[in-house]
Amino acid sequence: MGFRYDEIGDRLKAFRLGSALSADEIARRIGISRTALYRLxxxxxxxLETLEKLSDLLEVSVPTLLGVGIEWIPSAVSYFERTRQVEEKAEQIVVLAGPISFLLASDRFEQSLEMVLNESIPEDASxxxxxxxxxxxIMELLRERKRVYRQRNPGIVNLISAMDIERFLRNGFIGRTFLPEKVLAERRALARAEVEHFASVIEDEPMGVQIGLVTGTLPHTGFQIFRQPDRKILTISPFRLGEQPNIRLGVAMLTSAPEALALHERSVKEMWRTALKGRAASEYLRELLASNGRSAR
Structure with a gap:
């Protein structure tokens, strides 16, 4: 089989970023210059000898670096970099990641996200x-993703969970539990503003954006399907950016396996069939906002 060396380079960069090792340190330890590493x-x-050294140092298998089979990604940094790389070539993106899809989120959400991510790291975490x-x-990668998305405007199909949205409104945009009541009130206001933003996006019907609000149960693990001109790529990730985010624990995966793609596309088709769309979706969100406002009083 032929290997795409540009994509091997993409994987090397993603796993380097996730390793916490500097480019200088990696180059020194495998016996090449930093310039040579960047060329790779x-x-x-x-x-192959260099690839094996990088594999050992970055703690990633040679098949994963080569793109053979499933690509396993244990680092949120590596995952978001790989997502950024794949996204740059996608003509359409299918997103199941709740409660909020970052690419469609407001600038205010982005500004608050770093605070919430910092808050999510336990004080006693090793x-x-x-x-x-x-x-x-991660924030740098996310900002670059959004910049490129807005520049390229690929199509996006975003499935969101009504139950996740309701919990987001109830709990607020938080990184952990047991926050002071004053802080919780501020975070609930942030959540309300973001849900109002999504309702407005649905009502505005921007070109290329399709949002489906699923009122039934959705999978707890998010996934995305990237449709590129010559292939499709599936990512499945435990990393999440919404209410009570997770950037520490879990293993993401990336694959172009036909069976995996077919099964997930079948799930997307079924969820989209039953999802609320357009005016029905925006009215449902606004009713959630009104109901949550009444319960908060």
Whole structure:
């Protein structure tokens, strides 16, 4: 089989970013220059011996670096970088990630997200320093994703869960529990503003954006399907950015396996068939907002 060296380079970069090792340190430890490492990340032909050294150092299998089979991704930084790379070539993106899809989220959500991510890291977490450092990288990657999305305007199909939205409104945009009541009130206001934003997006019907509100049960693990000109790519991830986010624990995966894609596309088709759309979806969200407002009084 032929390998796409540009994509091997993409994977090397993603796993390097997720490793917490500097480019200088990686280059030194495998015996090449930093410039040579960057050339590999740009898609230059890589020797198997060098790839094996990188595999050991970055703690990722050679098949994953080569793109053979399923690509396993244990780092949120690596996952969001791989998502960014794949997204840049996609003509359409199918998103199941609740309660809020970052690409369609408001600028206010983005501005609050870093605070909530920092808040989500437990004080006694053994990897707290590393996780806090990762947040800066994740935010940079997310901002770049949104910039490119707005520039390219690929089609997007976003399935969101009514139950996730209701919980988001009730709990607020929080990174952990047991926050002071004053803070909770502020976070619930942030959540309300974001749900109002999504209701407005649905009502405005922007070109290429399709939003379906699913009132039944949805899978707890989010996934995305990226439809590129020559293939489709599926990502499944435990990492989430909404209410009570997770950027520390879990393993994401990326694959172009036909069976996996067919099964997930079948799920998307069924969820889309029963989802509320257009005016029905926006009215449902506004009723949730009104109901939540009444219960809060």
């Amino acid at each position: 990340e740009k898609g230059e032909l890589v020797k 990897d707290r320093a590393r996780a806090l450092a990762d947040i800066g990288q």
